[in-house]
Amino acid sequence: MSKLNRLTKNLYLLFTLSAVGFVGLLLGIITDNKAWQIIALLILGVTIIVFIGALIQNHRENRVIFRLQRAVKNLNLQTQAKPVLVRPDDEYKGLADEINELASAKDDEYQKSLAETTEIEKIINVLPVGVMVVDQAKDVIFANSQMEDILERQIKPEPHPYTLDIANYELLTMIDSVYSDHQSTRTEISEVSNDPKTIDVQVVYNRIKNSFHLVVIAYDISEVINIKQMQIDFLRNASHELxxxxxxISGFAKTLLDGAKDDPESLTEFLKIIDQQSDQLTSLINDVLTISHIQNHESNAAEPLLLRAFVDQEFKTQSNQIKAQNIQVENLIDEEFQVKIDSASLRRIVRNLISNAVKYNRPSGTISIDASRQGSFWYLNVKDTGIGISQKDLARIFERFYRSDESRNKQEVPGTGLGLSIVKELVDSLSGKITVRSQRGVGTTFTVRLPYID
Incomplete structure (x- = not known):
């Protein structure tokens, strides 16, 4: 309003000065009065100067108004607004200060909200669950990296239909149902992606004022289910082996008690069988206890040892079994080769691998062991010339109680079925890796890779 009043006054002043100047100039020309003419020209000059000044002032005011309008617009758009700078004597100084304070407060609030949002996104991104937010328009507006891993596809950051990311029919049906019923739901879904998985999925309906969105929470429970199945298999297999x-033992003991003990030949034969089965039972119990110790992370401190002498000692420990099979052993490890490791764990590894090589070797076969260092790892190779392992069995030989169909049905090879499982768990506990190469009728090579500790 003040600007309109000032503009009106300026127009009146310009009109008055212009009228006076033109009238004075006209009278001076008519009367041929030079003084009137000069005065009139001066008045017109002053009028022009006032007009130019008014234009400049109006331009300055328009610039200030434009900056104020832009600042207010930025506030409405929730974007950062630059401060409006005006002269101390400007009539808009108070208004500019108020807008600047409001912009500063809103910018602080925006930065705080942005920091909180960023922090929440960081937390969501490190959660072991997949999170996807779908808005009322059925567009994905957020998804963390875990959801990408579960769905096995890259999710675009810009809004897009959720059907572009989800291919599983059951999950799509769940989301559509929540959109229709406005009720949260939860279930377990299999095969969400190309790989067989079991996912615990919860679709949460969340209303905010006049709109709503869905939060899809997915957790891969495949490992949990696998562990449960492994526990069931372990109990079943352990019961079978026990x-x-x-x-x-019970059957032959009862037979002896029923009178077979009076026959010396039967007594000796049955007692040998009871002794063998007792050894088998003791071996099974010891293997189960070994697995328990490994899972409880019970290990000794690493100590330096000469590997060749260490392996020779293990060959001597199993010399009776080796001689019974007439097997030739070759220790190809350099005498000066030294490693630093938990000796008890390494002893179980080497003992089980040698025992395995003896059991599955052919009469008059060969077992050779060598070791080498490559960078930050050292490698132990145990090679035999035995019956080998079929390709269908290679992927399962480290499972507990697993034996090939031939050895299980015919019981050609004694053992608990836990030896290689123990080796695998011991190697894993030492941050190592074990691999196997085998060919039926040719032989098998186990390679253990372990960190080299200086």
Whole structure:
């Protein structure tokens, strides 16, 4: 309003000065009065100067108004507004200061909200669950990296239909149901992606004022289910393995008590069988206890040892079994080769690998062991010329109680079925890796890679 009043006054002043100047100039020309003419020209000059000054002032005011309008617009758009700078004597100084204070307060609030949002996104991104937010328009507006891993596809950051990311029919049906019923739901879904997985999925309906969105929370429980299945398999297999020696011991003991003890030949034969089955039972119990110790992370401190002498000692420990098979052993490890490791764990590894090489070797076969260092790792190779392992069995030989169909059915090879499983868990506990190469009728090579500790 003040600007309109000032503009009106300026127009009146310009009109008045112009009228006076033109009238004075006209009278001076008519009367041929030079003084009137000069005065009139001066008045017109002053009028022009006032007009130019008014234009400049109006331009300055328009610039200030434009900056104020832009600042207010930025506030409405929730974007950062630059401060409006005006002269101390400008009539808009108070208004500019108020807008600047409001912009500063809103910018602080925006930065705080942005920091909180960023922090929340960081937390969501490190959660072990997949999170996807779908708005009312059925567009994905957020998804963390875990959801990408579960769906096995890259999710675009810009809004897009959720059907572009989700291919599983059951999950799509869940989301559509929540959109229709406005009720949260939860279930387990299999095969969400190309790989077989079991996912615990919860679709949460969340209303905010006049709109709503869905939060899809997915957690891969495949490992949990696998562990449960492994526990069931372990109990079933352990019961099966325990049943055989216990049944044999109990049966032959009852036979002896029923009168077979009076026959010297039967007595000796049955007692040998009971002794063998007792050893089998003891071996199984020791293997189970070993697995328990490994899982409880019970290990000793690493100590330096000469590997060749260490392996020779293990060959001597199993010399009776080696001689019974007439097997030739070759220790190809350099005498000065030294490693630093938990000796108890390494002893179980080497003992089980040598025992395995003896059991599955052919008569008059060969076992050779060598070792080498490559960078920050050292490698132990145990090679035999035995019956080998079929390709269908290679992927499962480290499973607990697993034996090939041939050895399980015919019981050609004695053992608990836990030896290689123990080796695998011991190697894993030492931050190592074990691999196997084998060919039926040719032989098998186990390679253990372990960190080299200076």
């Amino acid at each position: 049943k055989t020696p216990v049944t044999a």
